[in-house]
Amino acid sequence: xxxxxxxxxxxLRDEDQLSLDLIEAQYALKHSRDGKCGKSVLILVxxxxxxxxxxxxxxxxxWMDPRYLIVKANTPYAPEYGQPFWKPYCDAIPAEGQxxxxxxxxxxxxxxxxxxxxxxxxxxxxxxxxxxxxxxxxLQHNQVDxxxxxxDLDWASLQERLDDVPPSQKKWHRLHGLDWRxxxxxxRLQSLSALFKHECCVIDGSDPEYRDQHFAQxxxxxxxxxxxxxxxxxxxxxSQAIRPELLEVPQHQLDxxxxxxxxxxxxxxxxxxxxxxxxNVIIAFEGMDAAGKGGAxxxxxxxxxxxxxxVHSIAAPEKYELRRPYLWRFWKKLPxxxxxxxxxxxxxxxxxxxxxxxxxxxxxWQRAYDEINQFESQLIxxxxxxxxxxxxxxxxxxxxxxxxxxETPHKRFxxxxxxxxxxEKWDDYLVAASDMLxxxxxxxxxxxxxxxxxxxxxxxxxxxxxxxQLEASEES
Amino acid sequence: xxxxxxxxxxxLRDEDQLSLDLIEAQYALKHSRDGKCGKSVLILVxxxxxxxxxxxxxxxxxWMDPRYLIVKANTPYAPEYGQPFWKPYCDAIPAEGQxxxxxxxxxxxxxxxxxxxxxxxxxxxxxxxxxxxxxxxxLQHNQVDxxxxxxDLDWASLQERLDDVPPSQKKWHRLHGLDWRxxxxxxRLQSLSALFKHECCVIDGSDPEYRDQHFAQxxxxxxxxxxxxxxxxxxxxxSQAIRPELLEVPQHQLDxxxxxxxxxxxxxxxxxxxxxxxxNVIIAFEGMDAAGKGGAxxxxxxxxxxxxxxVHSIAAPEKYELRRPYLWRFWKKLPxxxxxxxxxxxxxxxxxxxxxxxxxxxxxWQRAYDEINQFESQLIxxxxxxxxxxxxxxxxxxxxxxxxxxETPHKRFxxxxxxxxxxEKWDDYLVAASDMLxxxxxxxxxxxxxxxxxxxxxxxxxxxxxxxQLEASEES
Numbered sequence: 001x002x003x004x005x006x007x008x009x010x011x012l013r014d015e016d017q018l019s020l021d022l023i024e025a026q027y028a029l030k031h032s033r034d035g036k037c038g039k040s041v042l043i044l045v046x047x048x049x050x051x052x053x054x055x056x057x058x059x060x061x062x063w064m065d066p067r068y069l070i071v072k073a074n075t076p077y078a079p080e081y082g083q084p085f086w087k088p089y090c091d092a093i094p095a096e097g098q099x100x101x102x103x104x105x106x107x108x109x110x111x112x113x114x115x116x117x118x119x120x121x122x123x124x125x126x127x128x129x130x131x132x133x134x135x136x137x138x139l140q141h142n143q144v145d146x147x148x149x150x151x152d153l154d155w156a157s158l159q160e161r162l163d164d165v166p167p168s169q170k171k172w173h174r175l176h177g178l179d180w181r182x183x184x185x186x187x188r189l190q191s192l193s194a195l196f197k198h199e200c201c202v203i204d205g206s207d208p209e210y211r212d213q214h215f216a217q218x219x220x221x222x223x224x225x226x227x228x229x230x231x232x233x234x235x236x237x238x239s240q241a242i243r244p245e246l247l248e249v250p251q252h253q254l255d256x257x258x259x260x261x262x263x264x265x266x267x268x269x270x271x272x273x274x275x276x277x278x279x280n281v282i283i284a285f286e287g288m289d290a291a292g293k294g295g296a297x298x299x300x301x302x303x304x305x306x307x308x309x310x311v312h313s314i315a316a317p318e319k320y321e322l323r324r325p326y327l328w329r330f331w332k333k334l335p336x337x338x339x340x341x342x343x344x345x346x347x348x349x350x351x352x353x354x355x356x357x358x359x360x361x362x363x364x365w366q367r368a369y370d371e372i373n374q375f376e377s378q379l380i381x382x383x384x385x386x387x388x389x390x391x392x393x394x395x396x397x398x399x400x401x402x403x404x405x406x407e408t409p410h411k412r413f414x415x416x417x418x419x420x421x422x423x424e425k426w427d428d429y430l431v432a433a434s435d436m437l438x439x440x441x442x443x444x445x446x447x448x449x450x451x452x453x454x455x456x457x458x459x460x461x462x463x464x465x466x467x468x469q470l471e472a473s474e475e476s
Numbered sequence: 477x478x479x480x481x482x483x484x485x486x487x488l489r490d491e492d493q494l495s496l497d498l499i500e501a502q503y504a505l506k507h508s509r510d511g512k513c514g515k516s517v518l519i520l521v522x523x524x525x526x527x528x529x530x531x532x533x534x535x536x537x538x539w540m541d542p543r544y545l546i547v548k549a550n551t552p553y554a555p556e557y558g559q560p561f562w563k564p565y566c567d568a569i570p571a572e573g574q575x576x577x578x579x580x581x582x583x584x585x586x587x588x589x590x591x592x593x594x595x596x597x598x599x600x601x602x603x604x605x606x607x608x609x610x611x612x613x614x615l616q617h618n619q620v621d622x623x624x625x626x627x628d629l630d631w632a633s634l635q636e637r638l639d640d641v642p643p644s645q646k647k648w649h650r651l652h653g654l655d656w657r658x659x660x661x662x663x664r665l666q667s668l669s670a671l672f673k674h675e676c677c678v679i680d681g682s683d684p685e686y687r688d689q690h691f692a693q694x695x696x697x698x699x700x701x702x703x704x705x706x707x708x709x710x711x712x713x714x715s716q717a718i719r720p721e722l723l724e725v726p727q728h729q730l731d732x733x734x735x736x737x738x739x740x741x742x743x744x745x746x747x748x749x750x751x752x753x754x755x756n757v758i759i760a761f762e763g764m765d766a767a768g769k770g771g772a773x774x775x776x777x778x779x780x781x782x783x784x785x786x787v788h789s790i791a792a793p794e795k796y797e798l799r800r801p802y803l804w805r806f807w808k809k810l811p812x813x814x815x816x817x818x819x820x821x822x823x824x825x826x827x828x829x830x831x832x833x834x835x836x837x838x839x840x841w842q843r844a845y846d847e848i849n850q851f852e853s854q855l856i857x858x859x860x861x862x863x864x865x866x867x868x869x870x871x872x873x874x875x876x877x878x879x880x881x882x883e884t885p886h887k888r889f890x891x892x893x894x895x896x897x898x899x900e901k902w903d904d905y906l907v908a909a910s911d912m913l914x915x916x917x918x919x920x921x922x923x924x925x926x927x928x929x930x931x932x933x934x935x936x937x938x939x940x941x942x943x944x945q946l947e948a949s950e951e952s
Contacts, residue, residue, distance in 0.1 A: 065890070073784075298542075310547065311542065318795070319795060413499055
């Protein structure tokens, strides 16, 4: 990704041939959709105003087949509490086979935010860049190739070009957030961008012809190299984790009257705590079938109004979701404003069902622990509480509950042949769960393992875990 | 849909049996997905604060399988210029097999807007209701069954309940926009809602038990009746329209130097006009293959920055799109803020390719003319300009261009076997186009038919048509 040639050293190519090569590469990408090496390309365009970003993209549209080149533009987003920096861009993430050019993206947002500080906090800015890098690496590892461009222009040329902007375009140029007549802003922009420019392809905006060719040739080269990068980086395998004792499910017994009293008190306390926290709350449930996820959720929301929370029941992904990074379908479900969001099954499907059933390759699920940790850490840093619960059940108790479901009219819908079949893979699931609990149990987002053979005890423990994690998050 | 029984006349049913029936009906709906009579249900919940909307939904969640009951809540949206009233709710439209309960919807928005006027403009409000009805009818005809509820509560009871709200919930209740201590607001709300209450199932909020049962029983009855409403209303067939002369493609000849001069002047003028209009602009292209849609688009955007417009190339719908009303995928592509949006093929696919290839039933495409007219009229009323262009070509000229494409390296990607096969249905397409041009040529959104055998002349005419329609829209 690091730039090896300067714009001035670019060899101008015959336009027809360049166009033909670009279109061929574009169609090759398009046809990769749903294949073994399906890829998409996200082109991030940033830089100095009037350096020719728009013109270069326009020229590219002429050379390529514009029907398969999606261009998206956003005005800068100010960071919102509870919203990771990538949240506004979910819809810009290309599906397999697509190319998206994104003007106005996380770099622009970061620069926009810090350039307006009189003395930009460089440490904070570098931290943001770190997050950006980790997010882009996630995309990169999950079908989406990210190409970064920085269009550069020196101060004198910029001022000259500003003088020449025709009146009809002035309105348009004013839209882009920064005051380009302000030398201080310009200098700050340059010193901030110096921190990530070396990871961009820097395009010199002074000569239009070389600029457009440099931009297009870089994209062509990138598209042509895609197949080589098909299989991604080989993961170092993690070792099998030790099975946590709690997964073996010790028995609890909770007296009925104690349960009712405790439940009543706790469920009110949980509702108040959820309502009062200024953060977005994300509660993630995983566990074996019939471990009581639904029942536990019912008790959490008992004293909440249905308008205060949302519950997402996660089933197998749809085809259009499979064409994007696997976390994408969860990004879209995250709370928009201050809210409470409960997931009945989660992104951990990657390292549970997808691992056990072979829907994800070993490379993919091995990598996923890290990816998920990063994802959760971004949520937490943006102002969310992430509460993760594993509901454990014994094989015998599960059989009991399956039978009970079959015999109870309004529960028999919840049980299928497949549920019985899944029991054959019981041990595989426990192995997967053990690894998951080990490798994604972080200080910020720890796992709470709840044994559920005693349903009542389990519900109490779920509520207690939520309170505990809410308190912990306030202290941090 | 009109309420026949009052809440007080509801027969309380055994809860277990009610729950079982609800779950059975829910699963029947779920299994209708992708079938011949796939349906979805959208439940709109509105009414007086504290009448028990939230409680009734909560109880319904307990009786039904909550995993397949999606609850969405929004705070009221103020109408935005260029945004039809339904735009904020695109993501709430359920897919086949789904049930969505929507708190905060177009009724709430309308009431919220008018209740704050000292003397609500009842004529305007009635007009909005008319638009709502037409939109809901569209949903109704296109798989989405709409169920409207109004939760009612008299002034005295409301005040009593407000006194009793526990402090922890006060914050939550204050969220809902209206001042419920204000008798004037309450009275205005009642007189406004009187205009649509008769089309809702009115739930009396005074007795919780009857309220919850009324709500649930109504939904159950509705779900159970769904299969009967499967085939919808039979359309009265429209008669075949006369083929417009222009479709027969008269020949033009434009001198090359005249063309270049005209094009230069016009394309600048179009760019300025598009940039200057305060409205959202939607440009819709239809026409036979190789009629030059791509070339025409290129000339429109010549002097625009790629950040100022978006181009949507419409291909066959994806499966998740097919599970929703056919206009849905276009709603989502409409410009969010002031913008220029070009469609390379459009919603007219319904009455063109879907009609000719049999993807839509005769009932469906016959109905679509009206539906599309309504859709465009909503766009226009909300502050959009809709410019529709049909590019006509002769059978011979198309063959010439197909051959040329096959022989030009960077164009041969644009031509497939299927394009040649489609020529066999040439006359069917012309028949469909004639009907479309006849039945959707409205005063607000007229069709511009452009003969394209002379490409240069055609491009000039496209630009002229855009200018003409932009001017017309400013006068209206």
